[in-house]
Amino acid sequence: MTRHLLSIDDVSAEEIQRLFATAAEMHDVQKREVKKLPALRGRTVINLFFEDSTRTRSSFEIAGKWLSADVINLSAKGSSTSKGESLRDTVLTVTAMGVDGLVMRHSASGAAHQVAGWLDIPVINAGDGMHEHPTQALLDGYTLQRQLGGPGSLEGKRIAIVGDLTHSRVFRSNVKSLIKLGASVTAVAPPTLMPSGITEWAKADGFATSYSLDDVLPEVDAVMMLRVQRERMSGGYFPTSREYTVGYGLTRQRLGMLREGAPILHPGPMNRGLEISPEAADAASSRILDQVSAGVAIRMSVLYHLLAGEESA
Amino acid sequence: MLDARDISRALTRISHEILERNRDAEDLVLLGLHTRGVPLAKRIAARIEAAEGHPVAHGALDVTMYRDDLRTHPTRAPHHTEIPPGGIDGKTVVLVDDVLFSGRTVRAALDALADYGRPAVVRLAVLVDRGHRQLPIRADHVGKNLPTARSERVGLRLEEIDGIDEVRIVELEGVPA
Numbered sequence: 001m002t003r004h005l006l007s008i009d010d011v012s013a014e015e016i017q018r019l020f021a022t023a024a025e026m027h028d029v030q031k032r033e034v035k036k037l038p039a040l041r042g043r044t045v046i047n048l049f050f051e052d053s054t055r056t057r058s059s060f061e062i063a064g065k066w067l068s069a070d071v072i073n074l075s076a077k078g079s080s081t082s083k084g085e086s087l088r089d090t091v092l093t094v095t096a097m098g099v100d101g102l103v104m105r106h107s108a109s110g111a112a113h114q115v116a117g118w119l120d121i122p123v124i125n126a127g128d129g130m131h132e133h134p135t136q137a138l139l140d141g142y143t144l145q146r147q148l149g150g151p152g153s154l155e156g157k158r159i160a161i162v163g164d165l166t167h168s169r170v171f172r173s174n175v176k177s178l179i180k181l182g183a184s185v186t187a188v189a190p191p192t193l194m195p196s197g198i199t200e201w202a203k204a205d206g207f208a209t210s211y212s213l214d215d216v217l218p219e220v221d222a223v224m225m226l227r228v229q230r231e232r233m234s235g236g237y238f239p240t241s242r243e244y245t246v247g248y249g250l251t252r253q254r255l256g257m258l259r260e261g262a263p264i265l266h267p268g269p270m271n272r273g274l275e276i277s278p279e280a281a282d283a284a285s286s287r288i289l290d291q292v293s294a295g296v297a298i299r300m301s302v303l304y305h306l307l308a309g310e311e312s313a
Numbered sequence: 314m315l316d317a318r319d320i321s322r323a324l325t326r327i328s329h330e331i332l333e334r335n336r337d338a339e340d341l342v343l344l345g346l347h348t349r350g351v352p353l354a355k356r357i358a359a360r361i362e363a364a365e366g367h368p369v370a371h372g373a374l375d376v377t378m379y380r381d382d383l384r385t386h387p388t389r390a391p392h393h394t395e396i397p398p399g400g401i402d403g404k405t406v407v408l409v410d411d412v413l414f415s416g417r418t419v420r421a422a423l424d425a426l427a428d429y430g431r432p433a434v435v436r437l438a439v440l441v442d443r444g445h446r447q448l449p450i451r452a453d454h455v456g457k458n459l460p461t462a463r464s465e466r467v468g469l470r471l472e473e474i475d476g477i478d479e480v481r482i483v484e485l486e487g488v489p490a
Contacts, residue, residue: 309388
C-alpha cells in the first residue's frame with residue numbers, strides 16, 4: 001500500500017480491491033453493538049479542513065474513532081491562516097503536536113501533494129480544489145461494485161457521470177478509479193461545463209464524452225450525478241437553473257429512461273430540483289444513503305492500511 | 314508427524330470431548346480462527362451434528378484488528394468474521410485453531426469476542442499444541458501435543474486450503490534453538 005493517498009494514481013486496481021475487501025469488513029462493524037476496533041489505538045489523526053465540509057469531515061472523524069484513533073478536527077478557515085500564516089507553517093505547527101496522520105482538504109489544487117512533501121507522516125487528500133477527492137471515488141466505486149454483484153462486477157459496465165465536470169474533483173478521481181475497475185465511463189455535461197482539452201484527455205484515458213443526457217441514459221448500468229455548485233450560476237456557465245435542469249437534471253421523466261434498477265449515485269449535498277429530482281433522489285434504485293455509510297467503511301479501510309501497519313520506508 | 318487419519322481421529326476425539334463437557338450441544342457455538350481454524354471448526358461441527366442428530370452453531374472469527382503485532386507487519390485485509398445468527402451472548406463458545414504457540418492469537422480472539430457479546434463460557438480447542446507459550450493461556454481440547462524447538466516450524470496443511478491433510482515439523486534456518 002502507498003504511504004499517502006493523494007490521488008487515485010497512488011493505488012493500483014489490485015490495491016483498490018484490497019481497500020474494498022477491508023471496507024466490506026468495516027461495513028459489518030457498523031452493524032455491531034460495539035462499533036469499535038482497536039487497530040489505531042494510541043494513534044492521533046488530524047482532520048485539517050481549509051474548506052467547509054460536513055459529511056467528509058464527520059465521515060473521517062467517525063472512521064478514525066471507530067478504529068480507536070484520537071481524532072482532532074481543525075477548521076483552518078478563519079484561524080491562523082487568516083492571520084497570515086503560510087500553509088507550510090500551519091501544517092508543520094499542527095503536526096508538531098505529535099500527530100500520526102493528516103487528513104486535509106484545501107481549496108487549492110495540488111495542496112495535498114505539496115504538504116505530503118513537507119511531512120513524514122501519511123497524508124490523505126480529502127479534496128484539493130478542482131483536482132482530486134480520492135476517498136469519494138473509492139466509496140462510489142465500492143458502492144457500485146457491491147450493488148452490481150461484488151469484485152469484478154464493474155468490468156465492462158457503462159457508467160455515466162453527469163454535471164459540472166470542469167470544477168469537479170469528484171469527477172476527476174472517479175474517472176480514474178472506474179477505469180481502473182474496468183468500467184466504461186461516459187462523461188456528460190453542457191459544453192460550457194466540459195473541461196478544456198477533455199477530448200484529448202478522454203482519448204488518452206479511454207472514456208467517452210457527450211452533450212446529451214437523453215442519448216446516454218438508456219445505455220448505462222448506473223448514473224452518477226454531480227452537484228451543481230450554486231456559485232457557478234453567476235459565472236455564465238448556464239443561463240438559468242431551469243435551463244440546466246431541462247438539459248441535464250435527472251428529472252422524473254428521465255428516471256423512466258434508465259434501465260430498471262440501475263443505481264443512482266450523488267456525492268451530496270444534493271440540490272433537489274436542480275440536478276436531481278426528489279423522485280430520483282428517493283427512488284428505490286437510489287444509492288445515495290448507501291454512499292454515506294460506505295464512506296465511513298472506505299475511510300476506515302484507508303486509515304487502517306495507511307496507519308496501522310509497520311512504518312513503510 | 315500426523316497424516317490425514319491421525320488428524321481425523323484427533324478431530325473426532327475433540328468433538329466428543331466438547332460434547333462431554335457440554336451435554337446438549339444447544340448453547341454451543343464453535344468459532345474457527347482464521348485461516349486454518351475455520352475449516353477445522355466446520356469439521357468439528359459436522360462431527361457433532363452426526364453424533365447428536367442436530368446442527369451446531371458455528372462461524373469464523375478474524376482477529377487481525379486485535380493483534381498486538383499489527384505495527385510490525387505490512388497491513389493486510391481482514392478476513393470475514395461470521396457470527397452465527399443466535400449470537401454469542403450466554404453461549405458456550407469454543408474457539409478452534411490449528412496450532413497453539415505463543416498464545417497471542419488467542420489473546421486477540423478473546424478481545425475480539427468481547428466486542429461481539431458476552432459468552433457464558435469460552436473454551437479453546439486446537440489441533441496441535443507446540444508449546445512455547447508467552448501468555449497465561451492453555452487449551453481445553455488438544456488433538457496432539459507436539460514438543461518443538463523454537464528453531465522449528467509446525468507445517469500444518471488442510472485439505473480445504475492446501476489440498477492435503479498433514480502436520481509436519483520443519484527446521485527453520487537462522488533461528489536460535
